[in-house]
Amino acid sequence: MRWKLKPEPNKEKVTQLAKDLSIDKTLAKILVQRNIDTFDKAKQFFRPSLEDLHDPFLMKDMDIAVRRIEEAISNNENILVFGDYDVDGTTAVSLMSSYLKTIHPNIATYIPDRYEEGYGVSYMGIDYAEDNDFSLIIALDCGIKAIDKVTYASEKNIDFIICDHHKPGTEIPKAIAVLNPKQADCNYPYDELCGCGVGFKLIQALASKRNQTIDDLTEYLDLVATAIAADIVPMTGENRTLAYFGLQVINSQPRNGIKAIIHQLQKKELTITDVVFIIAPRINAAGRMKHGNYAVELLTEMDFDSAVEFASSIEKFNSDRKELDKKITQEALLQIKNNEETEKFTSVVFDESWHKGVIGIVASRLIETYYRPTLVFTKSGDKLAASARSVKGFDVYNALEQCSEFIEQFGGHKYAAGLTLLPEQYDNFKNKFEEVVALTIDKQLLIPEITIDTEIDLSEITPKFYRIIQQMAPFGPQNMKPTFSTTSVRDNGYGKQVGVDKSHLKLNIIYGSDRKTYGAIGFGLGNKISSIQNDFDIAYTLDENTWNNHTSIQLSLKDLK
Known part of the structure; x- marks a missing residue:
């Protein structure tokens, strides 16, 4: 491993902070390195307060979204809460649907099938909305690139509100409202929220119109903290405040679904690391091995005994998932070795029999052996689907953009992305991806830091x-x-x-x-x-x-x- 020492921060700031906080200089130095360089910033950092959360109406389109939901409630419309099948998506759907049900009876949820529909907003989901008389869809943790699908929905007189945090493309869908702090023209002060975090801002805005305060919403923070931990978003600013209080809820009065998972583990006090390695994989396992609906049912279940039953099914999904990802990882490592690709700048592997639900985990496992940008492909219908993972410091999303001539669709973040392509483009894509990474990666990044x-x-x-x-x-x-x-x-x-x-x-x-x-x-x-x-x-x-x-x-x- 490369050992990289953080740069020395400003000495005067360190001395002043050590004095102001009555702590030693080493601790003051660590804080200043994290941009916590004044007494007030330190107070906010060590004593987070829900009062520090930003006004949700600072987010572009928030007022429009709230107005449209209020209109749906007063017209007694049916609202469909749609979200992705991973932890961020299923917690966001659970959060939004359980809050809306407290103010409106006609709420249903929809999680796309990972295998039949794939990632994000789907035509099947929109058809389901039409068949069941839903006139408003609230999409969470997805939708920022669903341009054609939003148009398809509007032709059926179905409105969309999008709550997403993924990187927007050049074109934004023509939805009623698009809540995404990463939009260039959105002036919201914090743009690192996860999908569930954006959903929380929407319920915060709705609550403020009903004279509810943040204290009325703390019961939802166990979901937000779980999503923040699982989605590996920065633990700074608003995310840290939400995670801090969400952990308190997880450890004192979690919802039945989370309580049932903890109950199985006999663990007393959970840290954010426990949420990442214990709670999140179990919620994820539902969407990976069976269907994301199981996770939503677990997280919205009002009866504890029923939640325990859901949790034990999900426990079984999780142990199946572990066996599967171990087996596929071994096969993928063998493929890299047999194809004599150990000296390349990338790992790109494919087998049509691999389970689509675990290829993201397998990509992360391959990075543990060959530390370089990695894609794991499997067959999905008549196309190939892949999960991409990257190494610290290298933007795999940008690299994929440079290979877009061979890709059908893709989306994601700097370090994790998903894509689909036609089988005949696999070799072209693989060669181009290797070429792009070889030309653009700083070779030092191929040694873990x-x-x-x-x-x-x-x-x-x-x-x-x-x-x-x-x-x-x-x-x-x-x-x-x-x-x-x-x-x-x-x-x-x-x-x-x-x-x-x-x-x-x-x-x-x-x-x-x-x-x-x-x-x-x-x-x-x-x-x-x-x-x-x-x-x-x-x-x-x-x-x-x-x-x-x-x-x-x-x-x-x-x-x-």
Whole structure:
């Protein structure tokens, strides 16, 4: 791994902040690096408040969207809440439909089938709306590129409100209202919301017209926090505030569906990491293995016993998903090796039998072995569908744009995208994608990077130091858990490989003239055992370890050399 030290921030700002907050300079430095460089910014960061959320009417088209929904309610129209089948989409649909049902009876939900309809707004969904007399569709976490579909709907006298956060194309659909803070002409102060976050702004706007306050909406924040965590959006500004309070709801009074998932796990206090690795994959598994409707039913279920039944079906989907992605990953790795493509700048693999629901996970797994932009293709109807994943620092969405002559449709973000193409274009696309990446990628980006906030002495790690680090949570992109480095440490001679397959490293590190020892664990670093014979450098984060009812601060090693 490449170790990259963050640049030194402004010294005066660090000194001033350390003084204002009565904290040491190392902690002040970490905050200034994150653009938290004044007392007021620090107060907002450490003591988030729901009062800090922006006025939803600052978002372009919000007033139009609210007006159209109010009109639908007063005319007793049927409203269809439509969303994607991933975590962001299913939580957004659950959020919007459960709020609207408190003010209007004629609400239904629609999640497209991943296999029959594919991603986003579908013609089948619009036909369903027409057949069942829906005159308004609210699309969440999708729709920003559904130009033809929105036109098709308007020909059937069905209006669209789009709530999306994906990158808009050059043309915007002619919907009644398009809520997407990434639109060039939208002046909303924060443009990193997820799809469920945009949906939350819409219910916040609707609530304000009914004299409801933000306190009346906190019960929905468990859904918003789950979407923020799962969609890997920046953990800054409004996202961090929503995630902070959403986690409190998850840990104190979550909705039945989330409670049922937690109930199965016997886990007390969940962190944002638990949401990413425990709650999100289970919600996702429904859409991957069966149908996204299961996730919406789980998340909107009012009866706890029924929610437990849904959760146990979803648990089964999740274990099937794990087996499947393991099997397909092995087949894909073999394909790269057999085709002698280990030296390329990209990984592009295809098998028509691969399960469409797990190709995104497989793409991420392949990056763990061959660290480079990756696409995994499978057959979808008479076309090929792929999930794209990228490496840190490389915009795969832009790279796909440069290959658009061979693509039927695509959409997504800088680091994750989806696309479809005709089978006869596969080889042309594969060659062009390799060519584009080879020409545009900085070759350094093909070596995994570890970003280090600052170098410290181990003696700086005190209970107070650790307590303040903990208060910087919830962590996520642009507010990652601080990573430190320390040079010239030693093992006390008892360092060993642990775990069933000896893949982890457990050390007791000696440091400084007082030869104090620090417990350390390095998951996946078992193969580095030979590096600990002499002095070595470590990159790590801080965690707590409880053993025999004794809790201590532990170094969680990211790398050593």
